[in-house]
Each structure stands twice: as structure tokens, then as C-alpha cells.
Amino acid sequence: MKQMKKILFGFLILFILVLASGCGQAVAEMDIGSRLENEERPVLTFGVKADTNLFGFYNIEEGEIQGFDIDIAKALTDEMTDGRGVVEVIEITSKTRIPLLKTGKIDGIIATMTINEERAKQVDFSDVYFNGGQSLLVHEESEINGIEDLTSDHTVLAIKGSSSTRNMRELAPQVDVLDLENYSEGFVALQSGQGDALTTDDAILLGMIDQNPDYRLAGESFTEEPYGIAVNKNQDTFHQMLQEALDTIQANGVYDEIYDKWFGDILPADSPGSPSTSTSGAADPNQNNDESGDK
Numbered sequence: 001m002k003q004m005k006k007i008l009f010g011f012l013i014l015f016i017l018v019l020a021s022g023c024g025q026a027v028a029e030m031d032i033g034s035r036l037e038n039e040e041r042p043v044l045t046f047g048v049k050a051d052t053n054l055f056g057f058y059n060i061e062e063g064e065i066q067g068f069d070i071d072i073a074k075a076l077t078d079e080m081t082d083g084r085g086v087v088e089v090i091e092i093t094s095k096t097r098i099p100l101l102k103t104g105k106i107d108g109i110i111a112t113m114t115i116n117e118e119r120a121k122q123v124d125f126s127d128v129y130f131n132g133g134q135s136l137l138v139h140e141e142s143e144i145n146g147i148e149d150l151t152s153d154h155t156v157l158a159i160k161g162s163s164s165t166r167n168m169r170e171l172a173p174q175v176d177v178l179d180l181e182n183y184s185e186g187f188v189a190l191q192s193g194q195g196d197a198l199t200t201d202d203a204i205l206l207g208m209i210d211q212n213p214d215y216r217l218a219g220e221s222f223t224e225e226p227y228g229i230a231v232n233k234n235q236d237t238f239h240q241m242l243q244e245a246l247d248t249i250q251a252n253g254v255y256d257e258i259y260d261k262w263f264g265d266i267l268p269a270d271s272p273g274s275p276s277t278s279t280s281g282a283a284d285p286n287q288n289n290d291e292s293g294d295k
Contacts, residue, residue, distance in 0.1 A: 032107050033237025042085045046073045047092035047106040051184040053207030054262050055112050058091075065089050068262040069110045072129060075254050076229075079245035093182050094161035098122055101232055108242070109230040112204060114163045124239050125228035126246050129255075131275040132201035133221025134164050137190065137208060144197055146219030150175045157186045157195035164200045167223050183208070190215075201225045203275055206266050250279045 036042045048069050049056035056067040070089055077085040090106055097109045101123060112132070115125045136156070138144045150156065155176045158165035168177050178195055180186045187208055190198045198205070202221045209215050229246070231239050249255045256278050259269055269276040 030104070031237065032231075032235055033241055036081055036085065036238070036241065040084065042081055043088055044073075044077050044085055044108070045088045045090060045106045046070075047097050047100055047109045047111055048073070048089045049093075049111045049183075050091040051182045052112060052204055053211055055204065055207065056089075065091065068130075068258060069112070071258045071261070072229075072249075072255075073108075073110050075249050075258060076242060076245045079248050079254075080241045094159050095181070097161075098230075101230065107231070107238070112201060112227055113230055114201075114225045115228040116163060119230070122233070123230040124233055124235065125230055126239075126243050128226040128228060128277050129246060129250075130203070130227040130277060132203050132225035132227055133275075134167055134199060134223040134225055135202040135205055135221045136197040136199050136218040137187075137205040137215055138197045138218045139190075140214050140216050142196065142218065144218045147172055147222050149218070150197070152176075154197070155195040157189050157198040159183060159186055159200060162200060163223075163225065168199050171222065187212070203263070203267065210266060247279075250277055253280050256280055 032044075036044070046069075048065055048067070050058045050065045052067070054068055056065055056069045058064070059066045070087075073089070074087045077087045090100070092100055092106070092109070092111055094111075094113075097106075097111055097113065098119070100106050101109055109123070110129075112130075113119070114132070115128065119125075136144065136147060144150065144154070150172045152174045155178055156168055156172070157178050157180060158168055160179045160181055165177060165179050168175070178189070180189055183200065183204065186198050186200075189195055197218060198208075202217060205217060209217070229242060231242060256269065256276075259276050259278065263269075263275075267275060269278060
């Protein structure tokens with residue numbers, strides 16, 4: 001009798017898991033575009049980082065996640081819904097972001113996510129909204145001044161699920177790469193001497209330097225990391241609405257305001273190699289050339 005109860009209990013657990021999986025799949029397949037168009041106060045849920053200074057970080061005093069990615073998400077939602085929409089954010093990591101999207105826990109990912117072919121098989125990306133590049137973060141007294149200085153004696157810290165860890169293994173196969181869960185763990189590991197350098201995108205590393213001036217970038221970036229906003233496959237209407245909204249804010253100055261708010265001091269939009277993707281012309285250092293000289 002006890003054995004029969006165990007078997008029945010096992011089947012019950014299996015049934016619940018299958019049902020939950022099916023519900024998640026159903027949520028993920030709901031037409032988000034229709035929801036945005038028809039609901040009076042539509043809610044969009046974006047997965048964002050909460051440990052990445054400037055892009056997405058938890059502000060203890062305000063009790064909320066703030067940053068460039070969050071402000072972009074809000075601007076896009078306002079544009080898509082004529083100001084009717086509400087943005088909710090959920091903390092994600094490089095490892096959890098796609099699974100959460102696939103199960104319908106979030107509607108989109110805006111979390112320093114590099115566009116690449118492998119990910120594009122699982123999600124649909126917007127056009128680029130930020131141009132990153134991978135670099136190395138080291139203590140100011142380090143003798144490492146670029147990826148070319150790395151040897152088999154060095155350990156480089158990287159983040160699980162990120163393109164940075166794969167790039168490092170391909171570009172510097174001689175080094176030992178230690179993968180950690182998130183940027184906070186990575187930087188703590190660097191501080192404690194578990195690694196000689198931490199690698200990820202330069203803008204993320206600059207956010208760490210902003211809070212920890214004893215650290216510096218080691219040389220120039222050695223990859224291109226174009227960030228895109230990810231949505232589920234088969235969300236064609238939502239994908240199109242999102243892309244049109246991104247085009248609009250990049251052209252009308254809204255993107256410029258957000259970019260300057262977070263990066264204006266450390267990565268000016270008009271500096272050479274700027275990661276800004278604005279199309280407004282506001283950051284073009286040559287735009288006023290015709291107003292000088294002959295006048």
C-alpha cells in the first residue's frame with residue numbers, strides 16, 4: 001500500500017511539473033503586441049541586470065533597480081504605448097536571461113546582451129542600442145597592459161553565460177579562465193586575488209572603475225560587442241513595435257538624454273569610438289562646421 005502511494009505521489013509531481021511547463025510555454029506564446037495595443041494600462045516586464053553599475057544596479061536608498069538599460073526600457077515602452085504602459089523589471093543574470101524569456105517570466109531582455117548568431121537562434125534581437133567592446137580590468141599596479149601580456153601563469157575571471165568567457169578562451173587559450181555567477185562576484189574575486197584580471201565589456205568595467213578608482217583598463221578593447229534587446233521568437237508584432245520605438249528614440253533626442261545621463265562624463269557621445277547609437281546628430285562634432293570659417 002505504501003509503495004502504491006509513493007508511485008501515485010510520483011505521478012502527481014510529474015503531472016504538476018508538466019502542467020507548470022505547459023503554462024509557462026503558453027504565457028511565452030501570448031501575443032504581446034496585441035496586449036500593448038488593446039489594454040488600457042499594459043504592463044511590460046523586462047529582464048535587467050542588478051549588479052552592473054551604470055547599466056542596471058540596485059539603488060539601496062531608492063529601493064529599486066536603476067540604470068541606462070532601465071531608462072531605455074521605459075522610453076521604449078512609452079513610445080510603444082503612447083505613455084500608457086508600465087514597466088516592471090526582474091533581475092536576471094547572463095545565465096538566466098534566456099530561460100526566463102523562454103518560459104514567459106519576462107517579455108524582453110535589455111541587459112548588456114551581445115547580439116550573436118548562437119543567441120539569434122533562440123531569440124529575436126532589435127538593432128544595436130549600445131556598442132560595447134571586451135576589455136580587461138586590472139589593479140592599477142598590475143603589469144598587464146593588454147591581452148597580449150597574458151600567459152599561462154595568469155587567471156582571468158569571467159561571467160558564466162556571457163560571450164566574454166568564450167572570447168577569452170578563444171583569444172587567449174593559454175590562460176586559466178575562472179567563471180563566476182555575476183559581476184559582483186567577479187570583482188570581489190579580483191579584489192581578493194583569485195584572478196589577475198576580470199574580463200567583460202569595457203563600459204561595464206568603466207562602471208566598476210567609477211566606484212573603485214584603484215583599478216584600470218588594461219589596453220584597448222579586443223572584440224566588438226553590439227548590444228541588442230531580445231524578445232521571444234514568434235512575437236513578430238512586438239518585435240516590430242520595439243524596433244520602431246528604438247528607431248524613434250535614437251532619432252528624436254530621447255536616447256541622447258539617457259546616454260548623457262549615465263555615460264556623458266566617462267564616455268562622451270562625441271568621443272572617438274563612442275558606444276552611442278544615436279542617429280539624431282546631436283553628438284556629431286562636425287555638425288556645426290558650416291556655421292564657422294567663412295562667416
